[in-house]
Each structure stands twice: as structure tokens, then as C-alpha cells.
Amino acid sequence: MRRYVVGRLLLMIPTLAGVAILTFVIMRAVPGDIVALQYAGSPVPQSVIDEQRHLLGLDKPMWTQFTDWMGQIAHFDLGQSLWTGHPVVEEIQIRLPLSIELAVLATLLAVTIAIPLGVLAAVRQDSWVDYLIRVFSIGGLAMPSFWIGIVMILTTITLFGWAPPLVFTPFTEDPIANLAQLILPAIAVGYRYSAVSMRMTRSTLLEVLREDYVRTARAKGVGERMVVVRHALRNALLPVITVVSLEFAFLIGGLVVTEQVFNLNGIGKLLVDAVAHRDYTLIQSLVLLLAAVFVLVNFVVDMVYVVLDPRIRYS
Amino acid sequence: MLKHRHIAALSVAFALLLAACSPKATGTGSLTPAPAGEQPHPGGTLTFIVNAEPPSFDGHRETTFALLHPIAPHYSTLYKFDPGDLTKVIPDVAAAMPEVSADKLSYNITLRTDVKFHDGSVMTSEDVVATYNKIIFPPTGVLSPRAGAYAAVESISAPAKDKVQFKLKYPSASFGTNLASPWNFIYSAAKLKTDIHWYEKNIDGTGPFTYVSNTKGQDWVGKKNPDYFAKDKSGVQLPYLDGYKALIITDATAEVNAVRSKQAMIEFRGFTPQQRDDLSRALPNDLAIQEAPWICVNYVVPNTKKKPFDDVRVRQALTLAIDRYAGSTALQKITIVKDVGGLMRPKGPFAQSDADLQKIAGFGTDAKANKDKAKQLLADAGVPNLTFKFLNRNITTPYEPVAVFVLDQWKQVGINATHDVKETSAYQADLRAGNFDVALDFNCDFLDEPDLQLAKFWSASGLGKGLNFAYYDDADLDKKIDAQSRETDPAKRLALVADIEKYAMDTKAYQYPVLWWYRIIPYLNVVRGWRIGSNHYTNQDLATVWLAQK
Numbered sequence: 001m002r003r004y005v006v007g008r009l010l011l012m013i014p015t016l017a018g019v020a021i022l023t024f025v026i027m028r029a030v031p032g033d034i035v036a037l038q039y040a041g042s043p044v045p046q047s048v049i050d051e052q053r054h055l056l057g058l059d060k061p062m063w064t065q066f067t068d069w070m071g072q073i074a075h076f077d078l079g080q081s082l083w084t085g086h087p088v089v090e091e092i093q094i095r096l097p098l099s100i101e102l103a104v105l106a107t108l109l110a111v112t113i114a115i116p117l118g119v120l121a122a123v124r125q126d127s128w129v130d131y132l133i134r135v136f137s138i139g140g141l142a143m144p145s146f147w148i149g150i151v152m153i154l155t156t157i158t159l160f161g162w163a164p165p166l167v168f169t170p171f172t173e174d175p176i177a178n179l180a181q182l183i184l185p186a187i188a189v190g191y192r193y194s195a196v197s198m199r200m201t202r203s204t205l206l207e208v209l210r211e212d213y214v215r216t217a218r219a220k221g222v223g224e225r226m227v228v229v230r231h232a233l234r235n236a237l238l239p240v241i242t243v244v245s246l247e248f249a250f251l252i253g254g255l256v257v258t259e260q261v262f263n264l265n266g267i268g269k270l271l272v273d274a275v276a277h278r279d280y281t282l283i284q285s286l287v288l289l290l291a292a293v294f295v296l297v298n299f300v301v302d303m304v305y306v307v308l309d310p311r312i313r314y315s
Numbered sequence: 316m317l318k319h320r321h322i323a324a325l326s327v328a329f330a331l332l333l334a335a336c337s338p339k340a341t342g343t344g345s346l347t348p349a350p351a352g353e354q355p356h357p358g359g360t361l362t363f364i365v366n367a368e369p370p371s372f373d374g375h376r377e378t379t380f381a382l383l384h385p386i387a388p389h390y391s392t393l394y395k396f397d398p399g400d401l402t403k404v405i406p407d408v409a410a411a412m413p414e415v416s417a418d419k420l421s422y423n424i425t426l427r428t429d430v431k432f433h434d435g436s437v438m439t440s441e442d443v444v445a446t447y448n449k450i451i452f453p454p455t456g457v458l459s460p461r462a463g464a465y466a467a468v469e470s471i472s473a474p475a476k477d478k479v480q481f482k483l484k485y486p487s488a489s490f491g492t493n494l495a496s497p498w499n500f501i502y503s504a505a506k507l508k509t510d511i512h513w514y515e516k517n518i519d520g521t522g523p524f525t526y527v528s529n530t531k532g533q534d535w536v537g538k539k540n541p542d543y544f545a546k547d548k549s550g551v552q553l554p555y556l557d558g559y560k561a562l563i564i565t566d567a568t569a570e571v572n573a574v575r576s577k578q579a580m581i582e583f584r585g586f587t588p589q590q591r592d593d594l595s596r597a598l599p600n601d602l603a604i605q606e607a608p609w610i611c612v613n614y615v616v617p618n619t620k621k622k623p624f625d626d627v628r629v630r631q632a633l634t635l636a637i638d639r640y641a642g643s644t645a646l647q648k649i650t651i652v653k654d655v656g657g658l659m660r661p662k663g664p665f666a667q668s669d670a671d672l673q674k675i676a677g678f679g680t681d682a683k684a685n686k687d688k689a690k691q692l693l694a695d696a697g698v699p700n701l702t703f704k705f706l707n708r709n710i711t712t713p714y715e716p717v718a719v720f721v722l723d724q725w726k727q728v729g730i731n732a733t734h735d736v737k738e739t740s741a742y743q744a745d746l747r748a749g750n751f752d753v754a755l756d757f758n759c760d761f762l763d764e765p766d767l768q769l770a771k772f773w774s775a776s777g778l779g780k781g782l783n784f785a786y787y788d789d790a791d792l793d794k795k796i797d798a799q800s801r802e803t804d805p806a807k808r809l810a811l812v813a814d815i816e817k818y819a820m821d822t823k824a825y826q827y828p829v830l831w832w833y834r835i836i837p838y839l840n841v842v843r844g845w846r847i848g849s850n851h852y853t854n855q856d857l858a859t860v861w862l863a864q865k
Contacts, residue, residue, distance in 0.1 A: 032740025033747075038370055041742055041757050041769035044460040046781030053457055083370050085515060085530065094531050106595035153572055157597075163576035166562050166569075167534055260566040262571070265532040273368070273532075273565070278740050 001306075001313075008302070012295050019291040021075065023284050024066050033058070034082050056082050069284065078285040083277045088285045091270065098168050099266040102182055102189070103251035109190030110197055111244060116193075118201025118240075123228055125206060133198065140195025148255035149188040153261070156184075165265050185262045189255060193247050200243050205236040234308060241308070242301055243293040249297040263292040338590070340557055353546065355844060361559040364570050368563055370533060370817040371515040374500040375450050376458040380851050383497055384536035384583055385561035387855040390500035390555075391518035391544075393424065393443060393479075398859045401848035402664070404495045408521060408544075410436060410477070413494070419486035419803055422494075428543045432503050433525045435517075440473035445504035447471045447481075449511065457511055463778070464493050464766065485834040486803050489766040497853045523554035539816045545858060553860035555844065567712075574839065575828050577601070580862075581838035584851045585609070587651055587712050594837045601842035605847035608653070609832035610660050614715050614771070616826045618751055619787045628696040630824035633753065634677030635689035636728040642720050643658035643680065643830055650713035653833035657816040658772070660849060661831055663763040667813050669841035676821040689728045703752035704735040705787040708742040717829050718755050746784045756784055756826070761852035765812045771826070772819055785826045791818060841865060 035052045037073050053059050057068070072079050078088035121133040156162050164184050169177040208214065209232050218224075256268040267286065274282040305312045369383035374382060374390065406412060408430050413422040414752055430438040451458040451468050467487035470481050483490065506513045511550040520525040523545070524537035538558035562579055564754045565572050570592050573579040573721035575597050587739045588596070594602055617624035617633060624630060639655040647653040657672055672678050679685055693699050707718045718734055721830065725732050732753070745751050761766040773779030773796060774788040795818065799811035820827040836847055 030741070031744040032738070036743040036747055037740055039378050039460060040739065041759055042460065043758065043767065043782050044378060044759075045463055045778070046457055048460045048462075049781055053458075055456060055458070085371055091531060094533075146532055150568065157572060157576050161576065163578065166573055166578050167530075167562065198575070211553070214748050238626050261569060262564060263562075263569040265530070265563075269565075270532060274740075276740065 003302075011151075012292075012299075015295055016288060017290055020284065020288055021159035023287045024069065024280075027278070027280050027283055028062055030278075032278045032303070037074055038083070039124045058082075067098035068282065071223070073288075079281040081274075081279055081282045082277040083274070083282070088282055091282060092267070092286070092289065094265050095265055095270050098182075098264060099252050099255070099268070101171065101178075101247055101262065102185060102255065102266065106190040106245065106251055107248050109186055110194035110247070110312075113190070113194040115201055115240070117199060118198040119205060119228065119233060120200040121126055121198070122205035122209065123224075132200075137195040137198040140191045140193075143197070145159055145188045145192045146261050147256075148191060149185060149258055149261045151266060152184050164262060168265055174278075181262075181264075185255075185258055185264060188249065189258055192245070193251075196247065197240055197244055200234065202241050204239050207231045207233060208236040211235075225299055238305060238308060241304055245297045245301045246294075249290075252293050253286065330754075338481065353843070354462075354549075354557050355551065355859075355861040356864055357551070357555045357861065361556050361581075361842065361857065361860055361862065362470050363559065364564050364579045365566055366563075366567075366570060366584065372518060373512075373515040374498045375446075375502075376460065376515070377498075377651055380584055383852055383855050385419055385529075385537075387497060387500075387523055388524040388559060388857045389518050389526055390498065390856070392499050392501060394495035395497070395601070395856070396495055396848070396853045397843070398408075398846060398854050399852055401846060402534065403523055404492060407495075408443070413481075413491065414492070417602050420483045420492070422481040422493075423604055424479045424481070426479065427544055428477050429543050430521050433540060434519050435542075436503065436505065438501065438503075439476045439520050440479045441504045442501055443477075444471050444473045444480045445507045446499065446502045449502070450499060454511065454802055455562055459766055461496065461498060463707045463724070464489070464496075465769075468847065481690070485801055488800060488803050488808055489764050492762060492764060493766075495762075495853075497855065500715050513526075514523070518840055522856055524556075524559060527558070533563055535563070543858070547859065556857060559857060562807075574598075574837070577839060580835065580842050581845070583833045583836065583855065585651060586837055588648060588835065591835050598839070601839055601841075603842070604835065604837045606833065606835050607847045608660060608662060608849055609651070609759075609834040610663070610761070610763060610850045611832035612656070612660075612757065612828045613652070613714065613830065613832075614756040614758065614826045614828055615721065616754045616756045616785050618749060618753065619785050619825065620749055621752055623696060623698050623701065624752065627822075627824055628692040628695045629698060629701065631676050631821070632689040632692040632696070632728065633725070633730075634702075634820065634827045635685045636693070636721070636730065637677055637721055637724045637829065638682035638685070639678065639830060640680060642717075642724070646713070646716055646830060647833065650711075650716045651832050651835065652713045652830035653716060654831045656828060656831045657820060658828065659765065659812060659816070662761050663849065664743075665763055665765055665768075665809060665812050667816065671813065672816075675817055677827060678820075685726050692731065700729050700731065702731045703733075705732045706735045706737065706742060706745055706751040706754040707856055708739045708755075709736050711741065713832065714755060714757070720814045721829060732764060734835070747781065749784075752786060759850070761850045763849065765796075765808070765815075766800050769799075769812075769815065772796060772815070787823075787825050787831045789823065789825075792823070792825075801844065809829040 077242050080087055081091050113116060117133050121130045153163050165177060165181045168181060169179040195237050217227050253267045253271055255266060256272050259266045259269040271286045274286060280315050317811060329498055330448055365381055367382045369382035370377055370741060384816055391408045392405050393407060393409050397403040397405045410425045410427045413424045424741055426440055432438060448471060449606040450459050451462055451465040453462060466487055467483045467485045467490055469482045474480055481652050494666055495685060502514055503519055523543045525540045527536040527538050529535045535588060539554055543553055547553055564573055570582055571593055574594055592818055593659055615633060619631045643653055643655055654661040674682055705722060708714050722732050722734055746754055758771060771782045773783060774814050775786045776788050795815050798806050802808040819825050834847060841863045843863050844861045848854050
């Protein structure tokens, strides 16, 4: 097991290196130039553009730019944003707490809704309860979270003249202000997220409930609640955990439109701005960060499998 | 399918419910910045929106309004535009208007002696000289995109602690006004001497507000500078506000929601007509609106390096086909364009009369005659069914509707142009590489000044390098632009500029405007003491802004 864990951890290095190379090449292949954008629409002479490209090192050969960047990464230095000149770490640090908190809130909300309702839909299959839950979950899948967000904002503004605060306040500083800003986006995102997890919980639980060992448990006279919760749900949760974990990883950097709608200063918005500005160092670092989150989450999920299902052994 | 219909029906019902809850429109609000006789009320914090993030904090090196709106309140300039009359230049840290020598080659400026930087040090002529040396004669590694605007300057010196002298190589018509450039923040000579890049990441000005904080991507906060040198006409210490908070909001819907929920009071760049109307409906009693022509314009730019756009007849046909007056009527309802004009802002100090403008190809009011002539020119050039790609950027306001209008106009004379919409960065790359047939370019300036508005018209391999995307070289036009720049007699200069307009838009038809932009600022009517101008760069130090008590 230890060998497996070490092997998996070491495998992360070439995976992330691959991501780094791919991102670097793709960004250089995409047309556009940060300096031209910086001075777009202004009568700025070409000499100034050339000077700025030189100062940013963009006139160096691509190979040199890549080795310079990889050299920095090897020293755990993500470099400086080409747009703001500030350290990339600083740019990320400002946005990461909000993105993590939103992801956690949305996940908590999704899991709290999805698992009980998914179980209920499975054990009451084809009853009116099942139909109602299915309508609720299909609604979540059909409506994009940003649209739900826009409707929620318009509703609160129209009815109460209130919209979520535009400035992030850390939970530790003022929990009420913090939740006032994040609860609506968490609901908007959590609803869609719960719909996916709910459907998954229902279908896997239905599958497990038809397994031989469940029939055996019932034949032995084990109570239905115990059969569902103790015997069936534990096994049914494995794919649900995978879905929930990957969604969580996605939420860290993937809430681009929702962040725009609620004006949240998160990682998704930072990434979109970086791409729009062709801020190569920031894009490369963010993609690397998000890839690292996915790789780590995958790793943790694999480890959780072992805890939940004693039949799984890694060697 | 049935479920989808149910969802759709529920959505429609919900939308109708929202519409029913929305207050009805009651007009466009007040155009008056402050009721007559009302006295400024000190105190309060102004919250406003900035819809982009400044790259650095250095006004000398950046060109975006996203720097000026949050950062200009920290700084003073030598001269500035009068907040009460934005066409007039008044002293800022200067004590009076410059004394100009008879040969117009020497500008002597006396400075105020009561100006202090936020760190407590006293501002002297040494600081002004260091500031202007950085702008006009930047050392290697220092960017100064506007250095060219001061090409006439030979030297800057400080004859005394409160005196600055600019010596020019030749008389310059625009030099005096350019001293009021909102970008020319006065910096500390000591700070620049220690590190010429210090101001890229730090703030220390002499302006009405001191720096408090900046959270990237979120906000910028300033507070009242108790040592600010200026007082109002009644002798009250400026600024009136206790402070300000600039909220960075990049999404247009979120901007409107911020004003609608009263979390932001104003956005100084401009909203669309629809956004204005939405806010008017939602806040009928709390909204004021100011509107003004804008020194921003979209140009149609044929690439003269590509066939058949190297043929002047084709270029003339392209401009003749556009009925700008019909465009104005239609587009002003949906986007931020309005006035028909030449290379100078319509109704501005350098604009031609309507009668003179209408003599220029494409600006006449007989649309049918213009289109017939365009068809004839295309036939003469051997391209009656001209086909090409029209490069544009993927920004809705106003680029997309303007381009759609132009494409339709061209279709009416047999031109089959494809709308080639690209993301801004890719669009810029194509413009700069000359990788396009015809493009929709744009320009914004802080001042009605031919030297600025004609910057894109210099020869592409000369002073127009990186600016002139029509890619022509024309020594005659260069001479004309240079001559107007040196002409200090206003009437003669006006005539020279009119001649350039005729030459560049008609005789050679190098590049030509579609419509000039129109600025619309809906804001909470508690904001007083701010007047809209013809640009979104000047009048942003907020010294005279105040908040009415309700």
C-alpha cells in the first residue's frame, strides 16, 4: 500500500509537467499579445509596444521562455503576472479563499440535499415521491447555475431592493456578511451539483439494492432501514463520492459565469481575465494549480475507496 | 419534452411575475448635476464602479481609464480641466496659467507653494521637472506612451523652487492643453530618484485623497487628504467627501445590479441606452442621468496593402455606401453611438460645419446618390461584386451593432462582406500583422485636439507605426498633419484640419469614421458636483464631488 501511495504521488510530477508543457504551447499558439491589449485603442507608438515586449521577456525565443518558467517552477516560484507585475502567488492568494469557501458551501448543500433525496427516490422507486424528486433533479440539470443566479438576484432586487454584497468579507471577520455574499451563489451552484449527485445516488442505490448480498440481508431478517443504510448505501456511495469529488475540484476554478454574475472575486474570474489579457504566467500557473487540485482529489478519492470498500486493495 | 415545456412555462410565468413587480419607466431622470442654490455638503463615501483592472498604478505608463478612475483622486497635475466647464484649462498645482514668450518657444510656470505629498514632503519644481522628464524623456526601460505628444519640448528646467520652464524646439498648438493631461500625475523626485519604477506598484501623490487599500479584482479605497491644498470658491476645504470606494465589476449585468441595489452610486465610463432605461424604470425617484457626445469613434479601415483596397475608387465606394444619418437614427436607440462627424468630434471645437462635412464623400445626405456612385466606382475598379472579410472584435457595445449596420449598407451596393468577429486579443494581433481586408478600428482621446485625433493618420512606416492600420505611407499627408500641429493661429489651424479631413476621408479615402460615440451616465441622484464631459478620462480627481443628504 505504502509503495502504491508513493508511486501515485511520484506520478503526479510527470502529469503536472505534461499539463505545464501543454498549457505553455497552447497559449503561445493562440493569437494575441498582452502588450497590444494593454495599449488597445490608444495612440501608442510601436516603439513603446516593442519596449514593453522586451521588458516582459516576450521577445525571447519560446524555448528560452519555457525553460525560464520551468526553472522558476522548480524553485516553487510561480513568477509575476505579466499584466499587473505582482507575484502570481499573491494574485491567487487573494482569490483562493473565496473559491474554496464557495466550493465547500456548494458541496455541503449538494450532499445534504442529494444523498437523502437520492436514497428516498430509490427506495420509493416509481412512486409519486420518486417522480417529484426526479422533476426536482432534472430541473437542476436543465437550468444553468448562472441563470438561476441571475433570477435569484433579480428577485431579491425587485422584491427587497437587496442584492448580495459585492465585496468579499472572510468568514472569520464577519460570518453574516460572508454568508450574505456567498449563500445565493452556493444555492445556485449547489442545486445543479445536487441534481447530478442525486441522480447518481438513486441509480447506483437501485443497482445495489438488487444485489445478492442485499437479498441475503433481508432474508436474514435485517430491518429495511439497516439494509439500505448499512449494507446498500455504503457500496452505492463509491461512484457518488467520485462524482462529488470531481465536481468539488471543478468548482475551484470552473465557476466562471457564476462568478461574473455575482461579481465574485474568485479563481474562475481570474482565469478568464488572464486568458483575455494573454497573461501567460498567470494562466500557466492557474492551470497548473487546477490540475494539481484534480490530481490530488483523484488521489484522495482512491484512498477513500479503500476505507469504504474492504474488498479494494492497492498494491 | 413535456417536462421541458413545463419548465419553459414556469420560466415565462416567473419572468412575467418579475415584470409585474418592476416599477414602470417614468422618463430619463434629471440632467442637472445639482439643484440651483444647493450648497455642497461635506462627508460621506462615494462608491463607484470601474469595469476593468488597471495593469500598473503608474499613470505615465498606462492608457486605460481603469487606472484613472480609481487612482486619479490620489494625484494632482500641473493643470487640469475645470470641473465646472470641462472645455477650460485651469491651474492645479500651478499657481497661474503659463506665461508664454512672444516666440511661443518658452513656457514659464509658477507653482503653488502649499502643495504636499501624502508622505508629508513639500512639492517643489524639482518634482515637476522629474515628473515631466520621466514622461517626455523616459530613460531606457521606462515606458511612456504619450512622450510623442511632447515632441516639441527641448528641455525642462527649474529656475527656482516654485518655477518651472519648458523650452520648445518649435511652436506647438497643443502643448499648453497637453499640460492638463489627466495622465501626468505629479510624482516625487526623491521617489523617482530612488526607483524610477516605484510608482508602478505604489501611491504617493498630492491629490485630494490618500491611498487606503486595494484588493485586486475587488476594490480600491481612498480617504480624504486633510492636507489637500485646494479650497472651493467659498473657502471650504476640498475634497468634500470623506472617502471613496471603487468597486471592480466587469460584468455589465452585475454593474446595473450594483446601481439598482444602491451598492454603487455611479459608473463614470458609460452605460448603454437599454441599461439607462432599465435603471430609469427600476429607480424612478433615485436616478439622475447625464449624457454627452464622446471623443470616441469607430473607423472603417481598408488595408491599403491588399488588393483591391490599394485602389482609391474601392475605398471611396466603401465610405459612399454607408448612410451614416440612417445609421445614427437606428443605432442610437440600441447602442452608444449617435453623431455623424469627420475626424474631429462633431460639434467640438475643431469640427467642420454640417454643410462642409456633407461635401465629403460618404457624408452627404442623399443616400441614394451616394450608393449609386459607390456602385459606379466599384464597377470602374472592376469589382462590382466585391467580396471580403470585415474584421471586428467580439465586443457588443458598440462594435457588433455598428459592424452589422455597415455590412448591411455595403450589401445594398453589391458588396458581399463577411463579419469576421474575433476575440479582442486575436483581433489586435490581426490588426498589427496587417492580416485583414477591412477592419473596424476605434480610438478614444481625452481632449478635442487634432494632434491626438490625427495620430492614426501619420504614415504607417513613420510616426503612424503601430497606429495606422490602413498601412499607407503618404508624405503629403504627413506634411499636412505636421503643419496644423505647428500652427498656433486657431482659425488657420481649423482650415488646415478641414483640409486634412477632405484629403484623408475623401480624396484618398484612407480610413473614415462610421459614427461617434455618445456617453450615457445614469447614477444615483445623491451624487452631486460631478459633470459629464466629452471623454471618460478627465475630471476624475473627485475633489468637488459631494453627496446630498436624503
